[in-house]
Amino acid sequence: MGLIVGLEEKLPSGFLLTTVEKLAGYMRKNSLWPATFGLACCAIEMMAAGAGRYDLARFGMEVFRASPRQADLMIVAGRVSNKMAPVVRQIYDQMAAPKWTIAMGACASSGGMFNNYAIVQGVDHIIPVDIYLPGCPPRPEMLMDAILKLHEQIGNEKLGVNRAKIVKEVEASAIAATPIHQIPVFGKQG
């Protein structure tokens, strides 16, 4: 006869034990609603991801919201011009918190091939980014993969004091990091 230990032996069947953090993460990751907007060619791939062939609806995300107040995921699909930057920022500010961002494609992530004065060299200059998706353009499968990775990230997000501790650690490591202008560039002379 085995030794009976643990609370689970005493509970009636049908009980599930978890933490508030895990439960909140589970609910948040499975109810992401993207804001409806696209900036350039990458947006065509984003639209394809939402249509019948790729069917983003399988992950509960087919409802692209026309109002940022009803959205908590921003997919920046395409290059961000300086003219559009304040608009993108305003949409982000109007979205419901907590909110997440995917920089879709080379242009949104870094300016891509548009290394010029008209294009913001990475949307992270104006809003925080959670996932950078490479490619020009990334295919719908890649966007779906990025979304699933974001789901994982959201599912494991900490709350309360645990979150505050992580934010502090991230800030400390950012302050300790070498500034970009001091990182030596390959092939560049002194």
Ligand code: SF4
């Ligand atoms: S990454 Fe390529 S496909 Fe996407 S917006 Fe830039 S140029 Fe267009």
